[in-house]
Amino acid sequence: DAGVIQSPRHEVTEMGQEVTLRCKPISGHDYLFWYRQTMMRGLELLIYFNNNVPIDDSGMPEDRFSAKMPNASFSTLKIQPSEPRDSAVYFCASSLKLAALSYNEQFFGPGTRLTVL
Amino acid sequence: KNEVEQSPQNLTAQEGEFITINCSYSVGISALHWLQQHPGGGIVSLFMLSSGKKKHGRLIATINIQEKHSSLHITASHPRDSAVYICAATYNDYKLSFGAGTTVTVRA
Numbered sequence: 097d098a099g100v101i102q103s104p105r106h107e108v109t110e111m112g113q114e115v116t117l118r119c120k121p122i123s124g125h126d127y128l129f130w131y132r133q134t135m136m137r138g139l140e141l142l143i144y145f146n147n148n149v150p151i152d153d154s155g156m157p158e159d160r161f162s163a164k165m166p167n168a169s170f171s172t173l174k175i176q177p178s179e180p181r182d183s184a185v186y187f188c189a190s191s192l193k194l195a196a197l198s199y200n201e202q203f204f205g206p207g208t209r210l211t212v213l
Numbered sequence: 214k215n216e217v218e219q220s221p222q223n224l225t226a227q228e229g230e231f232i233t234i235n236c237s238y239s240v241g242i243s244a245l246h247w248l249q250q251h252p253g254g255g256i257v258s259l260f261m262l263s264s265g266k267k268k269h270g271r272l273i274a275t276i277n278i279q280e281k282h283s284s285l286h287i288t289a290s291h292p293r294d295s296a297v298y299i300c301a302a303t304y305n306d307y308k309l310s311f312g313a314g315t316t317v318t319v320r321a
Contacts, residue, residue: 127307129307129308129309138299138311138312138313138314139299139301139309139311139314140311141308141309141310144307144308146307151306151307152306152308185254187256189256191307193307199243199244199261199263199303199307200261200307201246201258201261202246202258202309203258204248204255204256204257204258206254206255207254207255207256209254
């Protein structure tokens, strides 16, 4: 398996523009997570899905952020309009539920480095 | 709030030295994860444990549930071990709460 795939790997945009980040989880995984990493705040969970359904979006910073998972093999994180403070590395991760456990190893994608000028 | 605290923030060691990174968490957890992030930025899961001890090569992770504390040990450290090591906790769901990370530098 190719692992978790994210695109683009780098994105530079101007303030006010719409940004769409993409993620393809590992085939068969039923959990998908979006994280943001900054120097100031470290890694933070933005939202996660189970079987394509958003379970917890309490980490989404504001209405400018939205995430979708239209099918089991694709998810998007959209920022509209983007602001300089959104500059960060955005990671996608996927996981497979193990029966009777409320946790499992997460596999991370390579991340998308977003710079908003 | 589910807090995860790591120490030290930075650590420099000479090649061959034994390294310990500590992690404490505030309330009961389902599992404790140790992640490694190399300078290129990729994040890899090293260990996931809910009790006892796990070993993989020169890496050892331990957890003490009563004391709400976990440690990551690197034996016979090598420059290629230089990375950021992140402790994360899973509580009653699949979400990870992250520590701030420990930057480890191993000098040859």
